[in-house]
Amino acid sequence: MQKPKVLVTRRWPQAVEAQMAANFDVDLNSADTPLSQDDFRDAMTRYDAILPTVTDKLPAAVFDSSPRTRILANYGVGFAHIDTEAAKVRGIAVTNTPDVLSECTADIAMTLLLMVARRAGEGERELREGRWTGWRPTHLIGTKVSGATLGIIGFGRIGQAMAQRAHFGFGMRIIVHNRSPVPPEVLARYNATQVPTIEDLLPQADFVSLHCPGGAANRHLINARRLDLMKPSAFLINTARGEVVDEHALSQSLWFGTIAGAGLDVFEREPSVPDALLNADNLVLLPHLGSATRETREAMGFRVLENLTAFFDGRSPRDRVA
Ligand code: DGY
8 A cells, every 4th residue: 555645844853753754655854944835835735744843834825725635743732833724624634742742841931930030041141251250148139939929821731730840849839820710620739729810810920931822812912911910020931932922012021120030932933033032131031942852852753653643544643633
């Protein structure tokens, strides 16, 4: 039987690429160059499956009216970059890779939280630039994390992994905002309280960590009005999606000190980051590293492989989102 023809849009961990090549008729992107919209339009007519990732934009315009492609098996949990409605109309299945990156993404959120609270970025810059003049009682005074209140917006798998770290590792009090009610036994696990609105959460939190999906529905969920509801001593952490935060409003809050600081792993127009953010000292910036560990990136690839295998065996892929 002929193997399905599969396109992998970027370089993947070597172990997964090898397995993919053994199981399917695969074209790998050994140059690792991003595909254009024209490339995607063309690929829709030539491949049974396309394996995009979170930086590949697939709006309705790239969908051929009668595509050969039957599945978009996304490498990544977020899938707002794919027009799932357009896929549905053409009978194309869409899958993602949940679960396997929750722990590492929460680890990065905690890294950002600790770094910004304890001024680690500022301290490292000072030391490397030869500006450190030695220990003194008033040097680079930060904010205590242990025992503080953490507000989590979006209490899915990653939000819960964050609560696990913050509550059990740092004795933090957890408050949560989530679109749907969180089961009482899940809240009880972290001694967490769910509040009805974001407006209820922001004024109470010493740290606010975003773990909601991106996409149009959550664009600028954190805007100037909501930033104003945060305590002047509070910090904002975003490992979700760049568009969730209005970057202009955030840079104003950082510059005018209406919040104490922020930690960002994601940006609205990656890889471009506005100067107003790059120049803010009370901001820690990472280049979208949430899932970037060898273990997780391999697990994500094998999860795509599992979805793809199920699909072409005529079974329902476990991570089908459209
Ligand atoms: C995802 O999977 O959506 C992440 O942003 C990549 O780490």
